[in-house]
Amino acid sequence: MSRAGWFVVGVVCGVAVFAPLGAYLFAKFGGIAMATTAKPLPFEKTFAKAALRASLRGAAELKDPLPEDEANMIAGACVYLRDCAECHGLPGLPKTAIAKGEFPAPPQLLAPDEMVTDDPEGVTYWKASHGIRLSGMPGFADTLSDAERWQVTMFLAHADKISPAVKAALANGGSPACGAKR
Numbered sequence: 001m002s003r004a005g006w007f008v009v010g011v012v013c014g015v016a017v018f019a020p021l022g023a024y025l026f027a028k029f030g031g032i033a034m035a036t037t038a039k040p041l042p043f044e045k046t047f048a049k050a051a052l053r054a055s056l057r058g059a060a061e062l063k064d065p066l067p068e069d070e071a072n073m074i075a076g077a078c079v080y081l082r083d084c085a086e087c088h089g090l091p092g093l094p095k096t097a098i099a100k101g102e103f104p105a106p107p108q109l110l111a112p113d114e115m116v117t118d119d120p121e122g123v124t125y126w127k128a129s130h131g132i133r134l135s136g137m138p139g140f141a142d143t144l145s146d147a148e149r150w151q152v153t154m155f156l157a158h159a160d161k162i163s164p165a166v167k168a169a170l171a172n173g174g175s176p177a178c179g180a181k182r
């Protein structure tokens with residue numbers, strides 16, 4: 001190999017060894033705050049957003065197989081009450097201590113300015129299924145059925161125009177519409 005070739009190999013090997021070592025030492029000596037109360041790192045949002053966008057590739061094409069009707073919306077509201085409301089909030093109620101203590105903050109999905117009604121349903125379904133790593137957002141793929149994840153997706157996609165029956169289910173804690181599961 002020519003001298004220039006060896007130089008390139010040297011640079012590549014140096015970067016391969018020292019970049020991970022540098023990142024490790026940066027973390028080890030406190031460069032990356034893990035406290036939810038700490039200020040975000042420079043570029044933290046940019047990195048997190050880019051990684052999430054890459055993970056979501058193809059999710060927007062997923063389509064809800066269930067009929068869009070009131071029974072499914074109510075079932076979705078029941079799932080929301082049981083497994084999402086503690087973090088994502090309910091209309092007219094203040095943020096819970098859990099929601100206030102998380103970083104990143106869970107968006108209040110029933111508040112008009114934080115709803116996901118404009119997101120493709122497949123994206124909401126993907127997030128409900130797989131969660132968002134290194135945030136407080138759990139994945140429910142193993143704990144909710146496929147139908148339940150689509151039902152809560154349907155409910156969130158229509159959160160700006162929920163019917164009186166769905167509103168009533170939400171307001172009275174879901175029962176009796178949510179059955180004994182709650």
Ligand code: HEC
Nearest residue numbers: 083084087104105106107124127128132135136137138152
């Ligand atoms: C323990 C708290 C917690 C629970 C419970 C929870 N989430 Fe989340 N969720 C979060 C957090 C935190 C985020 C923000 C993640 C981020 O910013 O990267 C989030 C983000 C989301 C988003 C993306 C919102 C947006 O604006 O893009 C959706 C959709 C979502 N959650 C749906 C759900 C559903 C559906 C459930 C219940 C089945 C649920 N979440 C339960 C904490 C929670």
